Amino acid sequence: MNPHRCLSRLFSLPAVLPAAAAVVALAASPRVIAAADAPGKTTASATTVAQPATPPDAARFDLYLLVGQSNMAGRGPLTDADRAPDPRVLVFGPEDAWQLQGEPVHFDKPKAAGVGLGFTFAKLMAAQKPGVTIGLIPCAVGGTPQSRWMPGGDLYEEAVRRARLAQPSGKLRGILWHQGESECGSETKARAYAANLAKIVAGFRRDLDAPDVPFVAGELGEFLYTRSANKSPWARVVNEQIDSLPTLVAAAATVPSHGLAHKGDELHFGSAAQREFGKRYAEAMIRLQTAAPDKP
Numbered sequence: 001m002n003p004h005r006c007l008s009r010l011f012s013l014p015a016v017l018p019a020a021a022a023v024v025a026l027a028a029s030p031r032v033i034a035a036a037d038a039p040g041k042t043t044a045s046a047t048t049v050a051q052p053a054t055p056p057d058a059a060r061f062d063l064y065l066l067v068g069q070s071n072m073a074g075r076g077p078l079t080d081a082d083r084a085p086d087p088r089v090l091v092f093g094p095e096d097a098w099q100l101q102g103e104p105v106h107f108d109k110p111k112a113a114g115v116g117l118g119f120t121f122a123k124l125m126a127a128q129k130p131g132v133t134i135g136l137i138p139c140a141v142g143g144t145p146q147s148r149w150m151p152g153g154d155l156y157e158e159a160v161r162r163a164r165l166a167q168p169s170g171k172l173r174g175i176l177w178h179q180g181e182s183e184c185g186s187e188t189k190a191r192a193y194a195a196n197l198a199k200i201v202a203g204f205r206r207d208l209d210a211p212d213v214p215f216v217a218g219e220l221g222e223f224l225y226t227r228s229a230n231k232s233p234w235a236r237v238v239n240e241q242i243d244s245l246p247t248l249v250a251a252a253a254t255v256p257s258h259g260l261a262h263k264g265d266e267l268h269f270g271s272a273a274q275r276e277f278g279k280r281y282a283e284a285m286i287r288l289q290t291a292a293p294d295k296p
Helices: 118-128 154-169 187-191 193-207 222-226 235-243 271-291
Strands: 031-034 047-054 061-068 089-092 098-100 133-138 171-178 215-218 252-255
Touching: 061 118, 061 154, 089 118, 089 154, 118 133, 118 271, 133 154, 154 171, 154 193, 171 193, 171 271, 187 193, 187 235, 193 215, 193 235, 215 271, 222 235, 252 271
Parallel strands: 061 133, 061 171, 089 133, 171 215, 215 252
Antiparallel strands: 031 047, 047 098, 089 098
């Protein structure tokens, strides 16, 4: 597979969700996803099963595009509970087809893939809209610079390709972005971040024929501010740039990362932090959607 493809407290979750609300049909041949486990997990639990699935009708299928680098893709250690699917969340998999699965949602780097913010986000969005299924279109790729996400860049074009393939199944209701760690070593790149991100937003809205689709971006982890060996000297500036996005484009929001811890590597959010981040993204997305209700 081409490595440049997308490799390949307001809420409460219901304990049980009706499977019929999510999927019209499940195929008989599941696919096994290998990924990194939490410490102490056995080899037998080191897989996630993805079951090919047919989504409900388009009017009851809300789509969200996930883009950025590794903290959007997710690197949090996995547990068996994380791998469990939710009947009202489908994922547009590496073969450009819908499937029912749990974490990890992304497949950019299978040996590193882990808990991200997208799955928690999706479950919370589903909980807010009875009868609606959420479809995630994962396109984040770890270790990638903003330049590759600019219109015309390889990752941007791949995300557009996948989103266009998914769009006939439902309605694109939002775009989730987390990226910027790669720009923390350069003052020039850090200070240009917001202007470039505004171009990315405009490009996605244009090329996906979704001029008003809400766009939510998250701050980088504050732990980067004190990262050893001064590896991310411009992290504060990048976060200031991210926070300025709503002043540059309409229907955009930013999500704070305050209090969210890394998993021990001073770079990637841990599993609990990713789940909290997913909640914050959902809160921001709902605020945007409430302020400007999307048309059916």
